[in-house]
Amino acid sequence: MEIDYEKIGLKVGLEIHQQLNTPAKLFCKCKPELFKEEPEITFLRRLRPTQSELGQIDPAAYFEFQKGVKILYEANRATSCLVEMDEEPPHQLNMDAIETVLTAALMMKAKPVDEIHVMRKTVIDGSNTTGFQRTCVIALNGEIKVGEKTVPIQHTSLEEDAARKTGEDETNVIRYRIDRLGIPLIEIATAPVINSPKEAQEVALAIGRILRATGKVMRGLGTIRQDLNISIPNGALVEIKGVQELELISLAVEYEARRQLNLIKISEELKKSGVEPEDIKEEFFDVTDVFKQTKCKVIRKALDKNQKVSAVKLSKFQGYLKRELLPNFRLGTEMADRARFWGRVGGIFHTDEMPAYGVTVEEVEALRSAVKAQEGTAVVFVADSAENVKEALKAVVERAREAIGGVPEETRAANPDGTTRYMRPRPGAARMYPETDIPPTIITENFVKKVSLNLPEPSEQKLGRLTKEYKLNEKLAKQIIDSEYGDVFETIVKESEVSPTTVAAFLTETLKALKRDGVQVENVSENQLKEIFKSVGSGDVTKEALPEIVSWLSKHENKSLQNAISSLGLEMLSKEELEKIIDNVIDANRDAVGNLGKNAFGMIMGMVMKEVRGKANAQLVSRLIKKALERQK
Numbered sequence: 091m092e093i094d095y096e097k098i099g100l101k102v103g104l105e106i107h108q109q110l111n112t113p114a115k116l117f118c119k120c121k122p123e124l125f126k127e128e129p130e131i132t133f134l135r136r137l138r139p140t141q142s143e144l145g146q147i148d149p150a151a152y153f154e155f156q157k158g159v160k161i162l163y164e165a166n167r168a169t170s171c172l173v174e175m176d177e178e179p180p181h182q183l184n185m186d187a188i189e190t191v192l193t194a195a196l197m198m199k200a201k202p203v204d205e206i207h208v209m210r211k212t213v214i215d216g217s218n219t220t221g222f223q224r225t226c227v228i229a230l231n232g233e234i235k236v237g238e239k240t241v242p243i244q245h246t247s248l249e250e251d252a253a254r255k256t257g258e259d260e261t262n263v264i265r266y267r268i269d270r271l272g273i274p275l276i277e278i279a280t281a282p283v284i285n286s287p288k289e290a291q292e293v294a295l296a297i298g299r300i301l302r303a304t305g306k307v308m309r310g311l312g313t314i315r316q317d318l319n320i321s322i323p324n325g326a327l328v329e330i331k332g333v334q335e336l337e338l339i340s341l342a343v344e345y346e347a348r349r350q351l352n353l354i355k356i357s358e359e360l361k362k363s364g365v366e367p368e369d370i371k372e373e374f375f376d377v378t379d380v381f382k383q384t385k386c387k388v389i390r391k392a393l394d395k396n397q398k399v400s401a402v403k404l405s406k407f408q409g410y411l412k413r414e415l416l417p418n419f420r421l422g423t424e425m426a427d428r429a430r431f432w433g434r435v436g437g438i439f440h441t442d443e444m445p446a447y448g449v450t451v452e453e454v455e456a457l458r459s460a461v462k463a464q465e466g467t468a469v470v471f472v473a474d475s476a477e478n479v480k481e482a483l484k485a486v487v488e489r490a491r492e493a494i495g496g497v498p499e500e501t502r503a504a505n506p507d508g509t510t511r512y513m514r515p516r517p518g519a520a521r522m523y524p525e526t527d528i529p530p531t532i533i534t535e536n537f538v539k540k541v542s543l544n545l546p547e548p549s550e551q552k553l554g555r556l557t558k559e560y561k562l563n564e565k566l567a568k569q570i571i572d573s574e575y576g577d578v579f580e581t582i583v584k585e586s587e588v589s590p591t592t593v594a595a596f597l598t599e600t601l602k603a604l605k606r607d608g609v610q611v612e613n614v615s616e617n618q619l620k621e622i623f624k625s626v627g628s629g630d631v632t633k634e635a636l637p638e639i640v641s642w643l644s645k646h647e648n649k650s651l652q653n654a655i656s657s658l659g660l661e662m663l664s665k666e667e668l669e670k671i672i673d674n675v676i677d678a679n680r681d682a683v684g685n686l687g688k689n690a691f692g693m694i695m696g697m698v699m700k701e702v703r704g705k706a707n708a709q710l711v712s713r714l715i716k717k718a719l720e721r722q723k
């Protein structure tokens with residue numbers, strides 16, 4: 091069913107974060123790089139209930155703290171120092187990073203602040219060793235044009251990236267790697283004036299073009315993260331964190347609108363049935379006995395560990411837990427998410443999906459009668475330790491009560507398929523407080539002037555130039571601008587003798603296709619790309635061999651083009667070797683060649699190229715075949 095987004099009053103705001111490609115991190119001189127090897131240093135910290143100076147404690151943080159969650163941080167010396175470990179105060183702000191953010195801000199006609207004040211933003215999950223993230227506003231009140239619409243840019247800021255999670259085990263230890271911590275991020279926040287999924291995607295694309303135009307942003311998966319604030323009247327403001335692919339934005343917005351519309355409908359129906367939030371009680375039943383003989387593997391496993399099965403009744407909820415909010419995503423899915431988050435259980439069972447998973451009709455009957463469930467009541471049950479079960483069912487009760495009210499305000503995390511999962515309750519307003527370790531940085535008029543005189547070419551102008559200067563067709567020129575290779579394209583064309591269209595098509599369509607096939611093309615550096623094309627230009631590598639070489643290099647970091655060529659057997663054949671192959675092919679097809687006469691060329695060319703593709707220049711092959719056929723007469 092199509093949604094009329096105007097009619098439902100959809101409002102979306104975007105927050106775009108992208109890593110900046112600076113020589114050092116934001117508050118120290120460490121390299122802004124991720125490492126893959128085993129960590130040289132690890133240290134364990136207890137997660138503390140981070141508290142702002144105003145005395146508020148985040149409930150989710152406090153909950154984790156109570157459970158005794160510990161964080162194991164992993165580090166190496168090249169990518170982190172005492173600053174990331176929170177053993178030393180941060181150094182001065184990185185001026186390269188400020189300049190890049192200012193450049194983007196001025197391209198969006200924003201007004202720079204006079205003084206940069208670093209602020210602390212409470213972070214609850216251990217992804218920052220300090221318990222907060224440092225952030226500072228660089229400019230305010232910009233705007234961009236997207237089609238006919240002017241989209242206000244509320245602020246353009248500079249932030250430190252967080253540590254990245256590398257694992258979590260059952261003993262309440264979460265692992266984070268601090269190589270990413272402190273990498274500078276630009277943050278661009280639009281006003282919530284976007285009214286459709288398509289428009290959200292277009293705005294993100296326009297901002298992405300500005301970021302790439304600075305020539306100072308990182309590329310590859312994980313370097314850009316988009317947060318979406320989505321609301322509809324009667325629904326709620328929901329924040330979706332971490333959409334990594336631009337192409338997913340419109341789908342994520344559409345799904346969230348659908349999710350909210352379906353939750354509103356469920357709430358209306360529940361209200362009509364007369365059920366009130368107070369009717370859903372935190373009354374938990376021990377139903378372990380019901381499942382004594384069960385064939386359900388999950389429950390069996392729990393019982394073997396001496397754990398419990400507990401159940402809760404959700405009055406009037408029968409049928410609603412299986413109600414789809416999105417394809418294959420139900421109200422029951424949301425309850426399970428909450429149970430997993432707060433109770434650390436693997437999942438929940440509920441009567442809407444029974445019998446299933448080895449639970450029999452008889453067991454369901456026994457369960458319903460053990461908890462005295464009336465007609466219309468749904469029963470949710472969980473098998474785990476007594477403590478986890480209790481927290482999980484409490485979370486289910488809370489989610490059920492919210493379902494009667496409508497859509498809960500919450501922060502959700504983006505899944506790779508465009509759906510989202512519960513992340514945490516929405517934090518309250520006052521999460522920011524001043525960073526006292528860093529004095530304000532003045533943005534002088536001279537600095538602003540210098541940056542504004544050197545602003546990069548706007549993308550519309552670049553589009554015109556690319557079509558004129560390099561004779562690219564408009565589609566290809568647009569693709570180059572929207573790709574991560576806009577700058578390197580021009581350098582490659584200037585340095586190699588390869589036609590601009592070939593270079594552009596490779597950097598856009600071919601690389602995209604390779605990415606789709608799972609090749610991590612971002613592992614191949616710009617310098618390597620330049621070198622490869624130089625070799626194509628000089629005839630040492632054929633352009634047919636490009637995809638093979640790039641995928642080999644992506645899997646063998648720190649190896650050279652020469653390594654790729656010899657390892658793939660792509661050394662070019664000598665003229666003598668080619669002549670021999672051609673003679674052999676002609677010999678083997680002597681009869682056909684005789685019959686076809688002059689027309690044999692196409693056939694022989696096809697056969698020879700099949701054998702030498704990637705190892706010989708097609709023009710040379712064609713010349714040699716013609717000569718050889720001449721000799722046959």
Ligand SMILES: [Zn+2]
Pocket residue numbers: 115118119120169170171172173174
């Ligand atoms: Zn450092």
